[in-house]
Amino acid sequence: MSFSSLFDGGAGSNLTYGGAVSQPAQGGVLSALSLGLQSNMEGGGQGEMRRMGIIGGGGSGDRDSGGRNSKEEDNGSPSGSDNLDGGSGDDQLDLENPRKKKRYHRHTPQQIQELEGLFKECPHPDEKQRLELSRRLNLESRQVKFWFQNRRTQMKTQIERHENSILKQENDKLRAENMQIKEAMRNPMCGNCGGPAMLGEVSLEEQHLRIENARLKDELDRVCSLAGKFLGRPMPPSLGSALPLSSLDLAVGNNGFAAALGMVAPTLSAVPDFVSVGGSSPLGSVVTAPPGRTTMGGVDRSVERSMYLELALVAMDELVKMAQMEEPLWVGGGLEGGKEVLNYDEYLRAFPRCIGEKPVEFVSEATRETGMVIVNSMALVETLMDATRWMDMFPCMIARTTMTDIVSTGVAGTRNGALQLMHAELQVLSPLVPIREVNFLRFCKQHAEGVWAVVDVSVDGIREFPQPGESNMGCRRLPSGCLVQDMPNGYSKVTWVEHAEYNEAMVHRMYRPLLRSGIGLGARRWVATLQRQCECLAILMSSSISSRDHTAITAGGRRSMLKLAQRMTDNFCAGVCASSSHKWNKLNRPESIGEDVRVMTRQSLDDPGEPPGVVLSAATSVWMPLSPQRIFDFLRDERLRSQWDILSNGGPMQEMAHIAKGQDHGNAVSLLRASAVSANQSSMLILQETCTDASGSLVVYAPVDIPAMHLVMNGGDSAYVALLPSGFAIVPDGDGPGQLAAASDKSDGRRAGGGSLLTVAFQILVNSLPSAKLTVESVETVNNLITCTVQKIKVALNLENIV
């Protein structure tokens, strides 16, 4: 006898336990029976099931239940549950059974068994599956639906309970550990003799504990917030939002970091300061590192790490507040076109000067920007924490970067809590703006599920770094970085804060408003670049690449071409900014060179990506009273190229291939060909990359060999394509409405009110012998080239009268 035969056996066997328990006298018995069955069922096995079937069959003999069921059916009620509720149509039941009693019933073990079976395979059956099951089990379709609904809820609750207990255990463990540490700190013992430890002996261990403790603090914080989430109420201790320096319940005293940086320490703890910078500790004794211990600039390495950690925590706190607070910290935002400005009085009130006082000759630049970026928080965090990927994400902003040191790799294989020391050269694409060289800590913290923050803060005060060269402006970054929050649509909301102090005297007057406005190296540029680059990645990764190809390029060819274009643009930026990634020799300016044209040379020796010989770079920046968009559109239009480009041979150019890198047509890599062919350049094409976003635009190009390009477009290695880039960088002049006009005096030769700064740069091979000496003629040639190009552009844009 099978289940189906039981259930298919007509009215008598068409039973439900609802019918059975509707008998008050038997309800308890049968329910107990059903429970007993359930436990049997758990034993599993066909024999068991059959037994249950038989017992169930006995139940089916209960005429009352059978009868009642048929009555229910006769009743024609659309819902079994209505009947079970003692619906008004069932007078007999109301009379015979107290309403409370008959409402309750449980599905039969068989039914549950079957439901469980399907649930294992598919916890979310569709309408069809549910109907089929309800037919088979003789249940209302809605009963099946409710069952699955409840089962899912139950499953969720079980999982949550399980996770909760794990978190609680973890939490207890951390508390215990913390107590131990606290205890150990109260009674320092010498590891060798067991006697009371001397202060000098404790310091190493103590510093280790501090680091460990900070990590535990973070971890506990995370666990508490998670546990709180599951319990639906906050779990003490909640330390995440507390000011790190004041949350001394866990932090083991004040570690002297503040003193090291000239800050006023908020508290003095029982634990003395071991860091002695330019003086003695509060106890009056200078602790010198014992022999064999690593020291850096006189500061113990573990002390140094502890200082990094403390600084990172303070910086993180500041970043989060800077990103989230509104007025009075930030004023002037919100209105159409109005720019937010940091209220420095309020800033100084709200935050400790975590990296010390601002040098007198420095100016401040603080900007904030929020934008939606098509990337998830984890991916963005990974990119930011990886030096190479970070540079690839912001190619025109970062000239060079290295990871100097890793202080912490993060908790449990994630980037949460990762702390690293980095060096970077940040650039604005103009010879008039020196590179910003910064040594900073980068600290990553997960604040909630899908919410991350990455903060940078300068560390020049802690470790000795080589003094910046002359092509480098003094610069320090106050807590800067971003808050990333996952959005349901796959985008992230990124709030960027960029706060720097730099020596403005090193920057040409023309570029000062740009920098102060935040378009130069501020939050707007970071966010705009991030948006553009992520959009590009999304487009390249999507299968439906929107392409206006005139020629069919294979996917491999497209990749190669983009890689080549990226190398071209990177080299262009390196030439404009004289970054240290290439060894440029600055030329003492001969008389013939214009005042603002910077000329440099370098030797190209073993790089297959460049022609060998002496490479000369010339770059200049000029102001133009036109919008960046207007200039960009003009320069990237291949049909208008003959108006300024000698490579066009006097005629319009033709686009041979086009790879879109963004929604905006201005973001693309294309291949151009001069339609007017001259004898010696017949085998030449022009590779061009253009990009544009709210912070500026770029047109970079390089003549390339046709056979070499052919190879690349078929997916060949682009590393062997020799090229030297030239091009333009266009940025708004920063003097737009509402911008500071601090530097817009007459000496710039510019008028107030929304123009552009155009940088023109060429790299050309002046001699194919790397050892050759530079001649005055070649310098004059390149100077002529650059001044003529600028002049031609001005003429084409009707600006010939502008000096």
Next chain:
DNA sequence: TGTCTAATCCCAA
């Protein structure tokens, strides 16, 4: 008193 379970109510997509 707390847990399990079938069912209901209400809200948002």
Next chain:
DNA sequence: TTGGGATTAGACA
């Protein structure tokens, strides 16, 4: 209209 979360109510340990 549907599914999910919150809630209810009866049974039971």
